[in-house]
Amino acid sequence: MSNLTATRPLQPWTAPTATEPVAETLRLPGSKSLTARALVLSAVADGPSTLRRPLRARDTELMAGGLRAMGAHVSTVDDERWLLRPRPLQGPARIDVGLSGTVMRFVPPVAGLADGAIRFDGDPYARVRPLGPLVEALRSIGMRIDAADGGRLPLTVHGAGRVAGGEVVIDASGSSQFVSGLLLGAARFDRGIVVRHVGPPVPSAPHLRMTVQMLRAAGAAVDDSTPDVWVVEPGRLSGRGWDIEPDLSGAVPFFAAALVTGGAVTLHGWPHSSLQPVDTLRTLLQRMGAEVSVGTDGLTVRGTGSIHGLEADVSEVAELTPVLAALATLADSPSRLSGVAHIRHHETDRLAALARELGGLGADVTEAADGLTIRPRPLRGGVFETYADHRMAHAAAVIGLTVPGVELSDVACTSKTMPEFPALWSTMVAGGAIGR
Structure with a gap:
């Protein structure tokens, strides 16, 4: 049995706080x-x-x-x-x-x-x-x-x-x-x-x-x-070339940064025809206050200066629940995210973990069998346990953009899907170019 998660040193990390709107172009690895x-x-x-x-x-x-x-x-x-x-x-x-x-x-x-x-x-x-x-x-x-x-x-x-x-x-x-x-x-x-x-x-x-x-x-x-x-x-499958699209789920915390800071983030190299649920994501982010467009530069999300609460069944994009929940704590009205009972069996029980950790930063979160109800309140810094779960780390980083002193218990868990995350995130917040 692998004991990597149990034995590797934890990597605590204080999420950087943004002092100005982000304006970046991402070049992320594949889905x-x-x-x-x-x-x-x-x-x-x-x-x-x-x-x-x-x-x-x-x-x-x-x-x-x-x-x-x-x-x-x-x-x-x-x-x-x-x-x-x-x-x-x-x-x-x-x-x-x-x-x-x-x-x-x-x-x-x-x-x-x-x-x-x-x-x-x-x-x-x-x-x-x-x-x-x-x-x-x-x-x-x-x-x-x-x-x-x-x-x-x-x-x-x-x-x-x-x-x-x-x-x-x-x-x-x-x-x-x-x-x-x-x-x-x-x-x-x-x-x-x-x-x-x-x-x-x-x-x-x-x-x-x-x-x-x-x-x-x-x-x-x-x-x-x-x-x-x-x-x-039954039949034969052909070997072929696979062009792997940029990872949409991996881009979502960066898109959330555009909403939180009132900035703009572009995911470079986005195809006009995608196998990933971009239309569902576009709708959810627009409902929360973003402007979303696809152009020659890629997929762009712009913040409008406001984050709105969201009442939605997010079962089609359940992976995004932690980041959506983080945005909901910063919104101007309550949110209800539903249809995601199954994420209790992802890398951790994400519903219980989100309720516990968001609550620890001051959010008013009610846990239901299939989702969360979140009522925005003033937030404070503190330790945010990541539970070896990359999506929990993403949620904490999003909140840290505007709440000083959010300390992730372990940012190395993001290596599960994006080893570059801490460096990319810090560079974005500092105002440098993001690339790969």
């Missing part, structure tokens, strides 16, 4: 979600693939390492261009998932295609993240898996070199990654797969659409025309 999916699809393709401008961070390095452990040739020497040549997958192998939901949910289905035992484990908190519905679904299509109680880590997939496939019924209301994990390797299953979701709505629907579109781009026949049913036909 974590796109990088992870491209790696898995490339590992089960028939030919080599290239990932252009992928995200190099702990989660994606763990994904590459897991595929490499099973025999895939993955070269990550060049930050701008990763190469993957598929090979027959083999065990035995040990895969460290860290605290990554994508690794622990995307790689076990592929491990069934390996010949040999593949053991998965990760950081201590990874052992309590939901995995049981996926494990049961994989067992129902012919995979032999040993797992801890509740289908949790540590687990071992006894790969037989093939997976029968077929139809599965699953409650994926705990994570859209359950469905994506089943779909990504399914073209290589003997009978493909039919996934039927039964239960409350699946969260993070844009990520499911991303999975389907990327499967089709790799040559898979996918039918998602029936609500809550996904069909992947």
Whole structure:
């Protein structure tokens, strides 16, 4: 088991306070979600693939390492261009998932295609993240898996070199990654797969659409025309070049800085057609007082001098809840963020953690089963526990722009998806150019 989170030194950090509006152009690395999916699809393709401008961070390095452990040739020497040549997958192998939901949910289905035992484990908190519905679904299509109680880590997939496939019924209301994990390797299953979701709505629907579109781009026949049913036909996937868009989720705290300071932040290199939920984000930020535009320079968010409260179901962009909650503490009216019960099982129980830490800075926060109600009050500085969660660190940094003395217990947790975050943030606040 990896003990990185438990044993590495914490890196306390005082969030810098802005003295003037920010005015910056960001050049951020690629999307974590796109990088992870491209790696898995490339590992089960028939030919080599290239990932252009992928995200190099702990989660994606763990994904590459897991595929490499099973025999895939993955070269990550060049930050701008990763190469993957598929090979027959083999065990035995040990895969460290860290605290990554994508690794622990995307790689076990592929491990069934390996010949040999593949053991998965990760950081201590990874052992309590939901995995049981996926494990049961994989067992129902012919995979032999040993797992801890509740289908949790540590687990071992006894790969037989093939997976029968077929139809599965699953409650994926705990994570859209359950469905994506089943779909990504399914073209290589003997009978493909039919996934039927039964239960409350699946969260993070844009990520499911991303999975389907990327499967089709790799040559898979996918039918998602029936609500809550996904069909992947057996067939061959093609190696290809993947252009990885800049990470929208990683840009959101910087966009929030534009609102907080009344400035402007542009994400350079943004495509006019995106696989990420930019339209949903645009609507939410506009409702909170931002001006959002897409031009030749990229995606730009401008603050207007006011931050408005927000009442919204944010289930489609649940990853953004911590930053939206931080903005809500600085708004001119109350906010209610709902539809995100499942983020209690992300890197930490984000709802409980946000209620506790925002409250510790003076905010009036009421925790509900599926969200938060936030009533703005004067805030004060103090220690903000990050719980090894990069999104919690982002939230604290946003508040620190206008509240002096916000001390993050550990900013190094941002290495999960953006190792450059502390330097980029400090440079932005100081008024220098941001680039990569």
